[in-house]
Amino acid sequence: MTTEKLSPGMQQYLEIKADYPDAFLLFRMGDFYELFYDDAVEAAQILELTLTSRNRNATNPIPMAGVPYHSAQAYIDTLVDLGHKVAIAEQMEDPKTAVGVVKRAVVQVVTPGTVAESSKLDGGNNFLIALDKWGASYGLAYMDVVTGDFYVTEMADLAGATGEIRNLRAREVVVGWTLEEGDSAHQVLSGQMNLVLSTQLEADLESPLLDQRLSDLEKQTAGKLLAYVARTQLRELNHLKPVRPYQVRDVLQMDYATKASLDLLENARTGKKHGSLFWLLDQTKTAMGMRLLRAWLDRPLIERSQIEERQQVVQVLMDAFIERADLVESLKGVYDIERLASRVSFGKSTPKDLLQLGQTLGNIPQIKAILSGLEQPVLGSLIEGLDPLPELYSLITAAIDPDAPTVITEGGIIKTGFDETLDKYRVVMRDGAVWIAELEAKEREASGISNLKIDYNRKDGYYFHVTNSQLGHVPDHFFRKATLKNSERYGTEELTLLERDIMEAREQSASLEYEIFMRLRTEVSKYIQRLQSLAQTIATVDVLQSLAEVAETQHLVCPTFTEERVLDIVNGRHAVVEKVMGAQRYVPNHIQMDQNTAIQLITGPNMSGKSTYMRQLAIIVILAQIGSYVPADVATLPLFDAIFTRIGAADDLVGGQSTFMVEMMEANKAIRLATEKSLILFDELGRGTATYDGMALAQAIIEHIHNHVGAKTLFATHYHELTSLSDQLKHLVNVHVATLEQNEQVTFLHKIAQGPADKSYGIHVAKIAGLPEGLLKRADHILGQLEAHSAQLAADQSRSSEPVQANQAAQLDLFAEPTSHPILEQLRQLNLNTMTPMEAMLALADLQQSLK
Template sequence: FLTTQIEGNNAIDDLITEISRFFPRECIIPESQYNTDSDLIERIKNEIDVTFTPLPDYYFDVEYARETLIEHFNVNSLEGFGCENLPLAISSAGAIVLYLMDTQKTKLSNIRTLRTYFNRKYMMLDSTTIRNLELIQNFRDGSTRGTLLEVLDKTVTSMGSRLLKKWILRPLQNINEINLRLDAVDELTKKTIMRRALRDCIDKIYDLARIISRLNLGRLNPKDVIALKDSLKQVPLIASTIKDAESELLRELRSKLDGLPHLVELIEKAIVPEPPPTIQEGGIIKDGYNEELDELRAISKQGKQWIANYEKEQKQLTKINSLKVKYNQVIGYYIEVTKSNLSNIPKDYIRKQSLSNSERFITTKLKEYEDKVLGAQEKINNLEYEIFVDLRKRLAKEVARIMDTSHILSMIDAITSLAEVAHKYNYCKPKIVTSDELLIEQGRHPVVERLNRNERFVPNDTLMDLDNNQLLIITGPNMAGKSTYIRQVALIVLMAHMGSFVPADKAVIPLVDRIFTRVGASDNLVMGQSTFMVEMKETARILKYATPKSLVILDEIGRGTSTFDGLSIAWAVAEYLIDSPLRRCKTLFATHYHELTQLAELKRGVKNYNVAVREWNDKIIFLRKIVEGGSSRSYGIQVARLAGLPEEVIKRAREILKDLESGELQGFSINKNKKDFSQLSLFESLESNLVKEINSIDISTLTPLEALNKLYELQNKLKNNN
C-alpha cells in the first residue's frame, strides 16, 4: 500500500505521468474537484482508460483521513510511515482505506502497512514514452507481442511477471540500487546450475499474492491451502540453492526468506493431499487431526457397511439377485426392484416411486438406519467446515510473513528471468556512471532482433555526451532503420536503469532522469486534435520539462505541416535543445529534412549520422549501419518501389524528379516540352519590386532559420501575386 505527494511547478504533469505508470482501473476524486476540474480528468482519460468515481469531500479531509489511517493500522501517529507532514499523501491514503471499507464490507486485513515513496526515486516515463517505446503493449493490438516486456519476461510465476512489469515502468535512479540488481543478475547469468535450480524450484510456486488476497477476504478454499503449503515447501530449497551466493542482493534476499515451517506442518497434518475445491463437499480434513471427526467418520463408515450387508440380506430373503439398495436426495435410501420381480417382494416393503422398468421401496428398518447414517454425515460436514474455518483464521494471522516471503520470491523470480535473458541473448552488463558520457558498442534493439529471426540484426555504436556529441542528427531513407536505431538507444538506457543486462558488447550508461519520445504521427480524434497538434504538444512537453540529465528521442518533427513550416520548427527545436542551458540534453534526432545537417557546421555538439545504403541495378540495399555524415539524398522513389507502387508510377515519378532537379538548376524552370506539364517559371509573374527585394537580401548576414523564414515570406508573396 503506497502513498506519495507530488509538488512543484510541474505537479499536474508529474501526477498524470505517475498515474499512467500504475494503469489503474479506477480513480477516486473529491466531488467538488470532479465537478470543477474536468480538464484534468479529460487529460488523464486521454492517457489511460480509467473510470473516475466521485466521493464526498469529507473522505479526503486530512484530519479525518489521518484518524482513519491511525485507527486502521493501530498506531499513535503516522510518523513511522514517513507521511506525517505530507497532507496530500495522508488525504489520498485515508480516502482509499475508507472507500475500500465501504465497498468491500470487510476488514482490510491485507493492508497491514503504509509506505511513502517519492516519484523522483524512479526515472520519469510519461504515457507517451511508455506507448512509443512499446514497453508493455504494442501499437497493433495492445498485447505484449513485440514489446520489451515480452522479451524480458522469462519469469515462471505470475507474481514475478507482475513485479518485472513494475520494474520496466519504474526504472531506478539510485546508482547503488541499480548496481545491486546488476550484480545479482550477473552472478545468476554466470552460474548456470544455480540459475536453473532456482527456476525449477520457483516454477513449483503458486501465485501467493492471489492466495493472500483470497485469504484476507475469507475466500480461501482447500486447494488454495494445499497450493500455499506446496509453495512454502520450496522456500528452504530456494534458500539452500543460493546459500553460496556472492552478490549482496541475493544474500540479503536469502536471509529474509521465511518458509513458515509451522504452517507447512499444520497444513500437512490437517488437509488431505488432494482436497475438493469447495468446503461444502467434505472430505477435506485428514484422519487423525480431530478426534470427534474421526468418531463420526467411523459411524458413517460402519453405516455404509451396514447398507452393503442389508442389500445382501434382502437379496437372500427375496431371491431377487438384481435387487439394489441405492440413495438419492429426494427419497434417501431405497430398495430398487425390477417389475419382473415384483411378485417376490415382502409385505413390509413400502412403495415410494414407480419407474418404467422398476419400483422403489423403503422399509422401516432401512429408514431408521438412514437417519443414523445421514445424521452422522451432516455432523461430519459441519465439523469439517468449522475445522477448516479455524485453520483459515490461523493462516490469516501469518499474512504479513507470507506477504514478505511472496515479495522476496517475486524478486528472485524477476532477477532470475533477467539472468536467463542475458545468458540466452548474449547481453552485457552495463556500467552505470555519474558522468554524462553515454557509450554503446555494437548495440542492438532488444525487440526487433528477436522478431526478425531470418535476418541478422546489424548492431550499431553510439557515443553521446553534453560536449561534442550532444545532439545526433540521423538522416537516411525511410525503412532504412533510423527509428529502430534511436529507439534502441532509449531501450538500452532504460534496461540499464532497471538493473537488466543490455543487448550490446559494451555499455556505459549515465544516470538519466527522464526519457522523452516524440515518435510517429497520429490524430487524436477523441480530443479533437490533428496530427500536427499532437506532435506539437508532445514537443512542447519535451521543451518544457527536459533537463541536462534527460534523454530525448525525436523521430520526424514537422511532418504534419507544410515543408517550410516543418523545417523551421524542426530547426528551432534543435537549436533550443542545443542552446538552452536548462534543456541542453542528450538528443537523438531522426529527420527527413536534410537541411538540418547544416547545424553541425553552426553549432558545437551537433553530429551528423546517416543510415548507410547501397545502390545496385537501380535498386537500393539497406545496410542498417549508422555512419558519420549526413545523407546525400532521400531514395524516396526506390523506397516507393519496395513498397509495391506500380512500375508505371515509378517510371513517371523518375521523369518528374528529373525535370524538377533540372528546373532547380535553371531557376526552377521545368522543360515545357515534357508532356502533361505547363511551363512553371519561378520569376515569370513576379512584380519588379519582389525581384528587387530578393536582390537586396544579404544572405551572409542571415541565420539559417532567418533565411528559411524569409524564403517562406517570399513564397507567400509569390502565391498572393499569382
C-alpha cells in the same frame, strides 16, 4: 416505475437500490440473483438474458431478469469488464426460518478498480486510483485491492496527475471532490480517457495504514481511497499494506506515449505481449515474478547502487548454470502467494488455495538452500527474506486432505487425525452399518427370533422389527416404539446410543469440517504480512533469474555506468527486433556520444533504420537501468533521469488532436521537462505542416535543446538543410544511414555512418512499396525539374544576396535570441502556463504572420 402497492420484498429491493444508484443490483432470491426495473432491461441486453416481468397481470408489470447464483461470476465479470459496477445483495438469514421477508444486505460492490475474482484478470496489477486536490496541487493514491500494494504522491498539476493515471493503466478513478461536467478534470478523465469515475468525499484518516509523515494532501487522498474501498468491499482487508509515499522523479521518467512508442509492456500495434520488451525478458516462472518484471520495466531505477546490486545477482546466477536450472524447477512449484493471501483476507479461500499455499511453502527451503549454496554475499538479503513459515506449513499439511474438494460445506476437507471429534464421526459413519449388523445378529441369537431385523425410517429412527407371531419372544430390555397391524417396532438402550452416534456423525461431520476450515482460515490470516514479504522476495529472485536466462540466451553484456555524460555502445542491437528477425539478419550499430556531444542529427532515407537505431538506444538504457544486461558488445552509459520520445504518429481524432498537434505537444513536454541528464528521441519532427514551417520549427527545437536543455538527443530528420547546423552548434554532430548504389539499384545498409546524408531516396522507397512504374518515372522527372528550379533560384539569390541574407538573418535572429525585437517582446508577453496547446499554436501563427 409502478405506483401500485409493492410486496415487502420489492420494497426491500428499492430501499437497497437507493443506496447504490450507479450499480447493477443483483438481488438474491433463492437460487437466482434477480435484477429489476431499468437494471433488468439494460442487463438483459448486455448479458443476452431473457427479459420477463414480475406481477404480469398488474397495470405496470416490473421488468425482471435473473442469473443463477452458482454461475453469476461470469455475468459479473462481463458487466465490470464493460465499465459497470455491480452491487451483490445476499440473503442474510435462512428463508426456512425467517419471520416475514428474508433480510438481505449488500455484501460487496464490484467495480472496475476493485475486481478481484474476475476470470478476465491476466495476473497483472489492477490499480484503483484516488485523485484529490488542494489549491493548484493534486494528490494521487493508488492501490491494487488484490495484492494490497498501496502508494500515494503529490502532483503539481492536473497534467502530471493524468499522466500518472495513464501510466498506471487504471480503469477507475475515485474523485475526492464534487466533479462538475464543466470541470477540466471531468473533461479529461471521463471524456478523453473514458475512465469510470466514482466520488468519495469523506476520508478515513484514522487508519493505521496511513503514515503520519504524509503531507496533508497525501493523507487526505489516501484516506479517501481507503474509505471508498471499505465502502465497496464491506469486509476486513487485513492484507492491505501500509501506504508508501513516492515521487515520480525517484525513477526513470517515461510517459505513457513513450512507453507505447517503445513497445515496453505490449506491442503498440497489436496490443499483445508478443513483440514487446516484456515479452523478450519474461522468463519468469511465477505470477508474482511476472508482475514484478512489469513493474521494473514500468519504473526503471536511477540510483546506481541499486542497479549494480541487481547486476551482481544476475552475474552470480549466470555463472551458476546448474544451480540456476535447479532454482527454476523449484520456482515452478510456487503459486501466487499474494493472491492466495488476498483470498484469505477476503474470506474466499478454498481448500485448494491452502493446499497451493502449503505446496509453495514446501518449496521455500529448497530455494533457500540453492541460493545459500552459492555462498555469495550479494545474495544475503534474498536468502534472509526466504521465510519458510514452518509453523504454517505444518498446520496446512496436517490439516488439509490432499484430495479435498473445492466446496467447503460438504466435508472431505480435513485430514484424519487432525481433530479427535471429527475422527470419531468418521469412524461411526464408516463402521455404523457394521455395528448395526452386529447388534442385529447378537439380539437375534439371544432372543431366538429368527427373522429379527433392524430397520430405519425418519419418524422412528432405528428400530427392531418384530412380527406379531414372535411377540412372545421379545426380551425384557426391548421397549415399544410403534405398533403396526401385523408387527411391532422396538428399541433398546444400545440401539438408541448407536443411533445417536450415527445420526450425529451424519449431521455434524460436515458442519464440524466447515468450522475447522474456518478456524484454519483465521489462523492463516495471522501470517498475511509474512506471506507478503515472502512473496516480494520470491518475485525478486524470479525476475533476477529471468534476467540471467535472457542475458545468456540473447548474448547480452553487463553495462557500466559513468558519472560523465559519455555514451559508448559498441555493436548495439535492438534485442526485440533481433529476436523477431533472427540474429543473422540484424545489423548492429555503434552509438557513441562523448561529453561534448549533446545532439546527433540523423539523416537518411525512410525505411533505412533510423527509428530502430533511436529505439535501440532507449531500449538499452531501460534494460541497463532495471539492472539487466544489454544487447551490445560493450556499453558505457550515463544514468538518465527521463526519456522523452516522439517516434511515429497517430491521430487522436476523438480527442480533437491532429498528428501535428500531438507532435507539438510531445515536443513541448520534452523541452519543458527534460534536463541535461535526460534522453530525447525525436523522429521526423515538423513534417506535419508546410515545409518551411516544419523546417523552422525543427531548427528552433534543435537550437533550444542545444542551448538551454543539454539533454542527449537523437534527432532524425528528412530536412537535409538542417545538417548545416553542425557549423553553428558545437555540441551537434551529423550522422546518416549508409546506402549502397550499384547499377541504379539502392541498398539500405542499416548502418549508421558519420556525416550527413548526401541525398534522399523517397522515390526508391516508393518503388519498394510497389507503386506503378509509370508513376515512379513521372516522379523522377518532376524531381529533376524541382532540383533544376532550386539551382536556378540559388543562382538568382547569389546575384542579389544582400537583401536575402538580411532577411535570413532577421529570421534566424528569432532563434539566436537577439537583444531586442518586437516579435521577441510579444513572445515575452505570452503566459504559456495558462494557454492551451491550440492557443499556443494560434499565437505562433500570429507571430509568423507578423514576420511576413
